[in-house]
Amino acid sequence: MAPNMGRKGQMQMTETIAILFIFFILLLFGIIFYFRYQQSAFQEKQEELLGVRAMETTLKALFMPELICSRGEAEPEDNCFDTLKLDSAAAVLEDNKDDYYFEIFSYAKITVHQVYPEEKEWLLYEKTKPGSTRKEPTFFVVTLRDELSDSTQAQYGFGYVSVEVYS
Amino acid sequence: MILPRNSKKSQRRGQMEAIGLVIIVILITLGMLFLATFALKSDSQKKIFTRKGLSYSAMSAVMKTTVSADAECFAQGFGSGTPKLGADIIENCVKYLGVNDPIYQCRGPISEQPLHSCDFFREMTEYLLNQTLGSWNKRYEFRSQLISLGGETPIELVEIKVGGGCPPVKDRDSSGLFPINTEAGLVENVLFLCD
Numbered sequence: 001m002a003p004n005m006g007r008k009g010q011m012q013m014t015e016t017i018a019i020l021f022i023f024f025i026l027l028l029f030g031i032i033f034y035f036r037y038q039q040s041a042f043q044e045k046q047e048e049l050l051g052v053r054a055m056e057t058t059l060k061a062l063f064m065p066e067l068i069c070s071r072g073e074a075e076p077e078d079n080c081f082d083t084l085k086l087d088s089a090a091a092v093l094e095d096n097k098d099d100y101y102f103e104i105f106s107y108a109k110i111t112v113h114q115v116y117p118e119e120k121e122w123l124l125y126e127k128t129k130p131g132s133t134r135k136e137p138t139f140f141v142v143t144l145r146d147e148l149s150d151s152t153q154a155q156y157g158f159g160y161v162s163v164e165v166y167s
Numbered sequence: 168m169i170l171p172r173n174s175k176k177s178q179r180r181g182q183m184e185a186i187g188l189v190i191i192v193i194l195i196t197l198g199m200l201f202l203a204t205f206a207l208k209s210d211s212q213k214k215i216f217t218r219k220g221l222s223y224s225a226m227s228a229v230m231k232t233t234v235s236a237d238a239e240c241f242a243q244g245f246g247s248g249t250p251k252l253g254a255d256i257i258e259n260c261v262k263y264l265g266v267n268d269p270i271y272q273c274r275g276p277i278s279e280q281p282l283h284s285c286d287f288f289r290e291m292t293e294y295l296l297n298q299t300l301g302s303w304n305k306r307y308e309f310r311s312q313l314i315s316l317g318g319e320t321p322i323e324l325v326e327i328k329v330g331g332g333c334p335p336v337k338d339r340d341s342s343g344l345f346p347i348n349t350e351a352g353l354v355e356n357v358l359f360l361c362d
Contacts, residue, residue, distance in 0.1 A: 051213030052212060052213065055212070055213050115298040115299065116232065116298070117237060140224050141300075142224065142228060143232060153233075153249075156232050156233045158232045158298075
């Protein structure tokens with residue numbers, strides 16, 4: 001075999017090895033990138049599911065007959081909580097937390113805050129998940145109807161409901 | 168067809184190069200697809216729900232809120248009861264627009280001074296929204312304007328912009344128009360919310 005041919009073969013071999021090496025490096029990068037992407041996509045999906053649960057829990061809380069402003073058989077008022085109901089709801093929700101409300105709210109914390117005319121807070125429901133790592137808060141602005149004010153008409157305060165769900 | 172040895176070799180080389188090109192094209196396409204998935208990612212369901220619901224609920228709550236006795240609207244002799252922000256106060260504001268001595272002169276929650284109804288409405292709205300949307304670091308824009316019965320150019324009553332407001336180019340949701348019919352014309356209120 002001519003020495004020239006052998007050197008050429010060696011060169012080609014080195015070239016092939018270099019190309020294969022680069023190819024596998026690229027493949028490795030691709031695989032790492034794909035797994036990272038999958039990992040973040042999974043986390044995003046989990047966050048999305050938690051967000052959906054937060055939304056559902058907030059809606060349930062907003063339309064709870066135990067809290068919403070109602071007047072006889074008339075249509076209940078949107079985004080309004082009755083302060084009289086709020087005063088007694090915490091005890092009712094606490095007493096029936098495990099056998100009734102847990103099925104509705106699962107692991108969550110529901111608080112109603114009044115910011116006007118005076119600051120006030122009602123903790124309505126709290127059930128923390130053991131070993132929970134994340135919580136998703138959702139806020140909604142509500143009016144707080146006070147039927148017991150000195151005025152002849154019902155007074156409407158301003159506040160918000162905060163719903164935190166645990167994952 | 169019998170080709171010379173050299174020609175066969177260069178044909179194989181050409182094929183190899185073509186395959187390499189195809190691989191590169193495939194890789195670039197895959198990269199572009201990934202980029203497109205990231206770029207075209209829309210807002211999450213919860214984000215949209217919160218923005219829409221929050222803007223509507225905040226606006227409806229502001230309009231329904233009654234002024235507390237602490238504001239001493241009573242002392243100015245406006246009769247019994249406490250005025251509703253989205254009814255009595257707005258009505259009084261447009262009725263006595265430009266007049267220095269309106270019937271209602273409630274004490275503002277920020278300045279703690281008796282104010283003209285229009286100034287009181289602005290201060291109260293600012294205070295209420297700041298205590299809620301502001302404390303959650305939301306960017307918002309509140310506008311209230313009077314469309315007079317004469318059909319002239321609308322008069323700006325209140326404009327509150329927080330964090331630069333919400334221009335139409337941004338992802339924003341509105342509470343929808345909250346029109347209030349008054350003696351002086353129609354007062355249109357709107358709240359825009361953009362995260």
